[in-house]
Amino acid sequence: MQVLHDAPLAPLTTFRLGGPATRLVTATTDAEVIAAVREADDTGTPLLVIGGGSNLVIGDHGFEGTALVIATKGFTLLGTRLELAAGEVWTDAVARTVEEGLAGVECLAGIPGSAGATPIQNVGAYGQEVSSTITEVVAYDRTTRETVTLTNTECAFSYRHSRFKEDPRRYVVLRVRFALEDADGLSAPIKYAETARALGVEPGDRVPLAAARETVLKLRSGKGMVLDPEDHDTWSAGSFFTNPILTEEEFEAFHARVEQRLGADVQPPAYPAGEGHTKTSAAWLIDKAGFTKGYGTGPARISTKHTLALTNRGSATTEDLLALAREVVTGVREAFGITLVNEPVTVGVSL
Helix, strand or coil: CEEEEEEECHHHCCCCCCCEEEEEEEECCHHHHHHHHHHHHHHCCCEEEECCCCCEEECCCCEEEEEEEECCCCEEEECCEEEEECCCEHHHHHHHHHHCCCECCHHHCCCCCEHHHHHHHCCEECCEEHHHCEEEEEEEECCCCEEEEEECHHHCCECCECHHHHCCCCEEEEEEEEECECCCCECCCCCCHHHHHHHCCCCCCCCEHHHHHHHHHHHHHHCCCCCCCCCHHHCCCCCCECCCEEEHHHHHHHHHHHHHHHCCCCCCCCEECCCCEEECCHHHHHHHCCCCCCCCCCCEEECCCCCCCEEECCCCCHHHHHHHHHHHHHHHHHHHCCCCCECCEEECCCC
8 A cells, every 4th residue: 555645636637637635545455445444534534535537626725635546456257247346447448348259338438537436427428338237336335334235226326326426425436347248249239329320330230349449439539538648638527517307397498598599490409318307418508508619718628629528728727627617507507597517526626
């Protein structure tokens, strides 16, 4: 276990923003993770758990407490059953499942971060979510001070949400277990229209696993969603806002605002999201509210490749980023009556 004091946190995040932590602990085994968590709890020390740092917005003043980096390793495959240690790099794990000829997470290629973070956010993209393949999550329960195993149902997954995100101070994820599919080298059925178009197939078709992964990586790269130290469009947390899910009443009011602002012939994006609910596109809202690709003049700007990503152009502070985020939230609310919700976790700051 490595322990540092007054340690910078910005290099541990994909935004490359945030001040130092009073104490930084790097744990490479589950036992070390649990020991660090218990020590913080026993002493009443604030605890910040860091996986891949791809979903964190840390305040410029830093974090007064213990920041715990989970750097555990472990990729165990038994047939179609996969267990990943929380510290495994997610993109590497996806690549290995594809190499092994197993389907279920191939369209989640290129998503930065650690395996342990995936159930917290119920990570999803291009028609797949980890909740579709996760069978169990092994976690340390800070309330009972025990290691527990939660089933898929007990994880209470929903869109970009879970039991872990609902109660962020209770659980520390240690391991994640998946049930994948052996489809003779083929992918899971392609669900996302953009992916199907890029592959030249129909939604519902299967394609070679490698083709699915490579196509998703190409699509993500085109939007600045694959990490590249030389490309400031990737100095981000990916999608900064979640797609709003609206009730029937809310969607009708939204549709009326669209008609008033953009004309009766404009139809906003609308996707079924459970009984009585419709999901619309945060990227569309941002763009139509006037925040186009590359918007901004300061060191924090909207990506030149994707309106849903807010980026650090190299010299931004967290306050620069938050000012831009607040401007976007206000503009979308005034234009369409919808309040966007940030997807990244904020530490010591808020919108």
